[in-house]
Amino acid sequence: MRPTPDITALRKTLASHEAPRLSVAGRRFSFGVEGLDSALGGGLPAGALHEIIGAAGADLPEGEAFTALLAARAAQGRPILWIRQDLMANEGGMPDARGLAALGLDPGAFLLVRARNGEQALRAASDGAACTALGAVLIEIWGEPRRLDLTATRRLALRAAESGVTLLMLRLAARVLPSASHSRWRVAPLLSVPLEARAPGPPAFALTLLRQRAGPSGVAGEAPGQNWNLTWQLEWDRDQQRFRTPDSRRKPRFLDGPALSRPVAALPAGRPAGAGRADRKAG
Template sequence: MSAFNAEHIAALRQELLRWQGYRPLTGACAEPALGPLNSAFPNGIFATGAVHEFIAARAEDMAATSGFITGLLHTLLKKDNPSLWISAARNIYPPALAAFGIPVHQMLFADLRREKDVLWTLEEALKCTPLNVVVAEVRQLDFTSSRRLQLAVETSGVTALIIRPQPRVLDSTSIARWQIRSLPGSIDDDLPGVGFPRWKVELLRVRNGKPGSWEITWRDGQFAFKEETVPAKKIIPMRKTG
């Protein structure tokens, strides 16, 4: 392949990514310190200014998902830019955010009674450019609603992290779909205590990226990654001929 063709193919790939909602980082934005999670996304950078959904089938998965997302918030926070957490039944304990190094003044909460109000508030918040990240707990999210959310983040550059407890249908335009489960805490030198928070993080689907699975621990104010695990490939026996 000639250098001319390779350059045009690369330009076309970047254009396709922009059409699909990926926003290139500007010079003022640092690459999120997310280790191997970055490599799962196109261009090797975690997708900000995009919609991510987190599936939580059980109550304990909700707690694990909230903890992991709190770690993401710490990593994605920009100086002086607030973030918003929206829910109809708050599953996060605000003072606990301090354990993840999140300044209190940068986190806003909206507690609403009805889920349709949560969805409306989420869409309006994603249009608000001063916000950094918007987290929302939404059980049902159809294709049309998720498309409106995607159009909002493409314009504003705000990142949406949507927690979906026990969803009935998975039909959305989100760039990535995650599933988080808790693991026994990491303890140094067999010391007593609950240990550092640890999760099984699965990236089930990512547009134009590479799904994967990792064991991640939160310690010393950042994510610590165990070696990435790769699902075993299914071996299909060859047919005999003749």
């Protein structure tokens, strides 16, 4: 029995909607570090939700830099929607185009959205994840908003799977909560190794894989007898636009010598530094 024309047209319509999903299936984006990518089966899957956690609010600069760099590798030249909760700006200021350019990223590739609270940020991320014109969605959440639960993350994961848009969620000053993310990471600042002539070294990160679906995690004691050591020290290679492991031949020589110069308060001009205190006591 042949299908009726209406059924045939319906099948063609459904197939056209499935085509973008099939083109994304199996696609991965890598860190560029062989050992790390191998532990992930070749990299992280695109069109999925990945979670990055900074345990303390002081991890904001490193967390933002790492997530933005990872989003750029996931986007592969397409626009990136960057959603920030307003509290992030209060704690660490706004992203700077010159800082992104210093990392080798194109500031024009980022579309910045400000959200008043965590609920608005999650709603904007859900809308962004449905937009197939985007390469990635980066969402920043502070703490543990009431709306951030398993249901909300499952909704985001489904949107990402349907559109093929990779979604990266950065959570600062937060605990690990149940979520539908494909992978969960902890990022922390790492002392960078200086270059020749004691020039500042590239950005460096301490990265731990806490969870990945259908794979080992880096959490000691998560299962009896398991103690996976899935922690890496990474630095960013601006020229190659990828992460790499620090070169062991470069040693932090400044630790054995004088400290690098730092800005200090200017001394009063024309008189000793303690003169002001003496004048106040005399008065």
